[in-house]
Amino acid sequence: MTRTDHLYIHVPFCKTICAYCDFCHVVYREETAERWLKRLEEDFAEIKDEGYSTVYIGGGTPSSLNIRQLRELLDIVRPFSRKTEEYTIEINPESIDEEKVLLLKEYGINRVSIGLQSSDERLLKLMNRHHSFEDVRKTVELLRKHGLINISLDVLYSLPSQTMDDLKKTVKDVLELDVPHVSLYSLTIEKGTIFDRLGYQPLDEETEADMYEYIGKELTDKGYIHYEIANFAKEGFQSRHNLGYWNYDDYRGMSCGAVGKIHHKRYTMTSDLKDYLEKKDIMEVEDIATREEAFENIMMSLRTIYGLDLKLFKERYGIDFTDEYKDAIEKNKDHLLIKDDHCICKDGEILNTILIDFIKE
Ligand code: SF4
Structure with missing residues (x-):
């Protein structure tokens, strides 16, 4: 999207x-x-x-x-x-x-x-x-x-x-x-x-x-x-x-304390109301590297029962999920389900442990 x-x-x-x-x-x-x-x-x-x-x-x-x-x-x-x-x-x-x-x-x-x-x-x-x-x-x-x-x-x-x-x-x-x-x-x-x-x-x-x-x-x-x-x-x-x-769509965040993500950039608004009112250092803008964004997308989407949309993932980052992460998928195959172009985590309680295997340097 x-x-x-x-x-x-x-x-x-x-x-x-x-x-x-x-x-x-x-x-x-x-x-x-x-x-x-x-x-x-x-x-x-x-x-x-x-x-x-x-x-x-x-x-x-x-x-x-x-x-x-x-x-x-x-x-x-x-x-x-x-x-x-x-x-x-x-x-x-x-x-x-x-x-x-x-x-x-x-x-x-x-x-x-x-x-x-x-x-x-x-x-x-x-x-x-x-x-x-x-x-x-x-x-x-x-x-x-x-x-x-x-x-x-x-x-x-x-x-x-x-x-x-x-x-x-x-x-x-x-x-x-x-x-x-x-x-x-x-x-x-x-x-x-x-x-x-x-x-x-x-x-x-x-x-x-x-x-x-x-x-x-x-x-x-x-x-x-x-x-x-x-x-x-x-x-x-x-x-x-x-x-x-969780689908890792883009979103706009307004006012102090808000965060947004638009077109591969992260916008973090100051959390200091005084600075916001006085327009001082109100926003930090950070480019999100493709690998980092892809990982964050995986991390967020595996939290839901709907899982990661693999077609959308390819569209967004040009990465074939099952190919790129085949070792991590194989290692965690008892906890992951790949079906209808989605990858679903069957066991949310150990998600953090699974995610470590998806981190790419
Ligand atoms: S201090 Fe305000 S924002 Fe924080 S939990 Fe209480 S009501 Fe919510």
């Missing part, structure tokens, strides 16, 4: 900062958000693309913008979202209300991702999350009331002091909400986060693996398709935007 089909916009504001988070974010201030919107509008004025099949407004917390600013943001994006089939926004329960939901509907947003993380009050507090499970339930009801049924929940596991029973309760609560999409994240304690500064440790690897296995089994037993290592969906609700990343 040579067209840039996917657009990501990073909203760098959050009402409060979660203890585990190292994303690009600052605490929401109305005036800073005004300046950011103006800056973003200037960036969008330079884009010539006609429209994107998927648009994803993430963050940060896009819903932390006030209603007028949220409308302004959606107005900026509007010319680029006219042909959009999947238009997603991330929200948090404490910053969404009916007026904002109606606004999302008005602008054609048809998918909403909610940060649930856990349904356990103690763990939510530990993470400095300012909502309860009940708030999430009400948010899901509010979205459904207005026809926004394509809802995804983010669930974080392997949290400090989290027990298997804590996790089981969260999974039970998630299943009760019966949303069509669930994304899993296992906690890593990143440098500089509140957890890091407080000296928290993640759980041991064995418990983490048990938790992953438990969630996977529960969700697939209830009819979710485990379509990517950390993502589950009811049929027809797989995220098209994220499938674009």
Whole structure:
């Protein structure tokens, strides 16, 4: 695919900062958000693309913008979202209300991702999350009331002091909400986060693996398709935007903290909001060597149950996959399936070990 089909916009504001988070974010201030919107509008004025099949407004917390600013943001994006089939926004329960939901509907947003993380009050507090499970339930009801049924929940596991029973309760609560999409994240304690500064440790690897296995089994037993290592969906609700990343399509990233990849170049936007606002060193552009890009494509695509599209691979890099990587394929033949011009990894849990054999100097 040579067209840039996917657009990501990073909203760098959050009402409060979660203890585990190292994303690009600052605490929401109305005036800073005004300046950011103006800056973003200037960036969008330079884009010539006609429209994107998927648009994803993430963050940060896009819903932390006030209603007028949220409308302004959606107005900026509007010319680029006219042909959009999947238009997603991330929200948090404490910053969404009916007026904002109606606004999302008005602008054609048809998918909403909610940060649930856990349904356990103690763990939510530990993470400095300012909502309860009940708030999430009400948010899901509010979205459904207005026809926004394509809802995804983010669930974080392997949290400090989290027990298997804590996790089981969260999974039970998630299943009760019966949303069509669930994304899993296992906690890593990143440098500089509140957890890091407080000296928290993640759980041991064995418990983490048990938790992953438990969630996977529960969700697939209830009819979710485990379509990517950390993502589950009811049929027809797989995220098209994220499938674009895993298919290694080109995508455009807008605003500080975003990354894009267009025509074999990677664009990394500064994660410093101040620099972004002042237009200082805002972007690093890097040529991606063919071998490197080919490997990244393999790495991303083998994460999904749909696998690597071998025809597209040849088209993109001029490389015949089965020929070029025959030794790696032979070595891992028990874990790989080559069928209908696709290579599929049958065992996502050992993907990282398999991938080492595909690295070419
Ligand atoms: S996890 Fe989400 S809501 Fe929490 S600080 Fe990070 S971006 Fe903001």
